[in-house]
Amino acid sequence: MIHAHDSTIVRTMSRLLIPLIQLFALYVLFFGQYGPGGGFAGGVMLGASLILGTLVFGPEAAPCLLAKKLIHGDGIGLMIFAGVGGLCLIGGGEFLNYSNLEIPWVDTDSRRRYLGILVTQIGVAVDIAVTALLIVFSLSLTNNSEESHA
Amino acid sequence: MTLFFEILLLVLLIMTAAGAILVKDLISSVLILGSYSFLLALVWAWLGAVDVAFVEAVVGAGLATVFFLLTLFGTAPKDTRIRRPAPPLIALLGLPLLGLLLLYSAEDFPKFGNPESRASVHVSPEYLKNSLKETDTPNVVTAVLMDYRAFDTLIETGVIFTAGIACVLLLRRNRE
Amino acid sequence: MLEHIEAALQRPNFIAFVVLFLWGFFIMVAHPNLVKKLIGMYLLQTSVIFLLVTISAKAEAAAPILQGSDAVQSERHQIDPADYANPLPHVLTLTAIVVQVATLGVSLALVTAIYRQYGSLDEDQLLKRIE
Numbered sequence: 001m002i003h004a005h006d007s008t009i010v011r012t013m014s015r016l017l018i019p020l021i022q023l024f025a026l027y028v029l030f031f032g033q034y035g036p037g038g039g040f041a042g043g044v045m046l047g048a049s050l051i052l053g054t055l056v057f058g059p060e061a062a063p064c065l066l067a068k069k070l071i072h073g074d075g076i077g078l079m080i081f082a083g084v085g086g087l088c089l090i091g092g093g094e095f096l097n098y099s100n101l102e103i104p105w106v107d108t109d110s111r112r113r114y115l116g117i118l119v120t121q122i123g124v125a126v127d128i129a130v131t132a133l134l135i136v137f138s139l140s141l142t143n144n145s146e147e148s149h150a
Numbered sequence: 151m152t153l154f155f156e157i158l159l160l161v162l163l164i165m166t167a168a169g170a171i172l173v174k175d176l177i178s179s180v181l182i183l184g185s186y187s188f189l190l191a192l193v194w195a196w197l198g199a200v201d202v203a204f205v206e207a208v209v210g211a212g213l214a215t216v217f218f219l220l221t222l223f224g225t226a227p228k229d230t231r232i233r234r235p236a237p238p239l240i241a242l243l244g245l246p247l248l249g250l251l252l253l254y255s256a257e258d259f260p261k262f263g264n265p266e267s268r269a270s271v272h273v274s275p276e277y278l279k280n281s282l283k284e285t286d287t288p289n290v291v292t293a294v295l296m297d298y299r300a301f302d303t304l305i306e307t308g309v310i311f312t313a314g315i316a317c318v319l320l321l322r323r324n325r326e
Numbered sequence: 327m328l329e330h331i332e333a334a335l336q337r338p339n340f341i342a343f344v345v346l347f348l349w350g351f352f353i354m355v356a357h358p359n360l361v362k363k364l365i366g367m368y369l370l371q372t373s374v375i376f377l378l379v380t381i382s383a384k385a386e387a388a389a390p391i392l393q394g395s396d397a398v399q400s401e402r403h404q405i406d407p408a409d410y411a412n413p414l415p416h417v418l419t420l421t422a423i424v425v426q427v428a429t430l431g432v433s434l435a436l437v438t439a440i441y442r443q444y445g446s447l448d449e450d451q452l453l454k455r456i457e
Contacts, residue, residue: 263385313428
């Protein structure tokens, strides 16, 4: 595994940058409907913040342990996306036709579609973030490491 | 003025691609590829595709470079000085011929920037006119991606999930 | 013949696409190192996406995000489609870019697995070691 970086400048700047990157990633994700961005860019940035934490602080510190717990949730993004489609089926229409979502306090057709777009973007972002983490963790195991993903 | 700027960007793009190919050291080659991605994002923002430029800058200049560098450090670094053998003759003769044939067919393409070209007349004016009324979303690309063409995005999410699982299965160390 | 050359020169994006596509393809075929082949594959994929985006550009058009008075009420104001760039190729492009990086991750995992099994990244030495 990658060992921790021992330069003070890199560690301090990473401590400042990781929460800023996550905040910007959430902004890009939720404002994808009013400007450029959306689910893909937000998800990759969320994954990149944890990759930075793993590369700088080593395998014993908090970002790497959090990433190892998050990796087990790889299929959740796809389930959210397909789940919204299934909810549309339950509401009485076709698969992924958001005008049939049954939410009690949302009344106009366009607000229902807006909400459907928002939830599916969150699903895509979670999926891409976890996959980026998974690929980086697979590529960085070295020969004399005793850890594995089972 | 604008055409000059665009030709400058295209020339810089080809120069960085040439640099990524012709350099002998693999780590320098990968870093020049990162700058090629960044210039490509600039060209796309110049052509009006801001969403695409955003995703390319994040994914191409960020994630692809990290993958390449992790692979190069995971395999032996001493393999990164490479030698140049003679290229096969069929590739040297056939590929420029293919290039000339492709350039010969350039006349059939519509003129660059024409709003009446075939790609812009059938469905996409309907998307531009109706998407705000029907989905409350000013960003037309997001509305088309997640609402009108949601099936493509669902299957693409499945492809990304499969790629992650494939990486784990290829590189897993078994506990004996 | 002359009008073909003139038509090709009026479309500089297409010339850039042809150069990048064929050079990336040549590197994939002719170079013996596996990681260099993957660099060629990356150039190949991005050149095709570049062609897709070029088709969607319109002269003096804005990005396809409705703003200003168009964003407020789109029933009274008629949106002129020639003012905004074509959004459909952008959708295809977004999917293609993310699939490209997923393919790159799996290819690099294959290269690492080959290295762990055989100990070399050079194509000719790999052919010798497999036998």
